[in-house]
Amino acid sequence: MVLTRDAYLREIEEGRIVITPFDRAAAGPGSYDLAIGNEFRYFKKAHQILDASEGADYREHTVLITKADDEPFIIMPGEAAHTITRERLKLPGDICGWLQGRSTYARLGLMVHITASFVQPGVDNRQVLEMFNASPVPLALRPGSRICHIIFGRCEGSAVYTGKFQGQEL
Secondary structure, three states: OEOOHHHHHHHHHOOOOEEEOOOHHHEOOOOEEEOEEEEEEEEOOOOOOOOOOOOOOHHHHEEEEEOOOOOOEEEOOOOEEEEEEEEEEEOOOOEEEEEEEOHHHHOOOEEOOOOOOEEOOOOEEEEEEEEEEOOOOOEEEOOOOOOEEEEEEEOOOOOOOOOOOOOOOO
């Protein structure tokens, strides 16, 4: 069941969903907008094969950079990159979520969240966004831009995420 604005705002007011920092202006009718932070990861240019297996560590094949609020990150056509939301999400064990790109950015060719869009119940972290520029031109992304949103859902039962990305940083 998707939570509409009145339902998820009630959960926030009761302290069950925690979004830090919280901005009421980011609350939409069926989702809450999330902004990108200042940290970005892009893939190293190398002529090697990356073994895409369960044990692969993306950090070994990417470079982490930090941008000032007024300094854009340029994602080139055909490139994948990571960023992380400014907001930290803390969900109770009976609420989960799905991250989706906003259509404003999709219409420019930016795929904001390539896959792995499910936000586990009981999570307490910032959300990493796996982006891809599907447009034919470079795109400038500015820290603080609300490029995605989270859709909250109520779970049947309760669970708490304890996987390797709990408390994740980029």
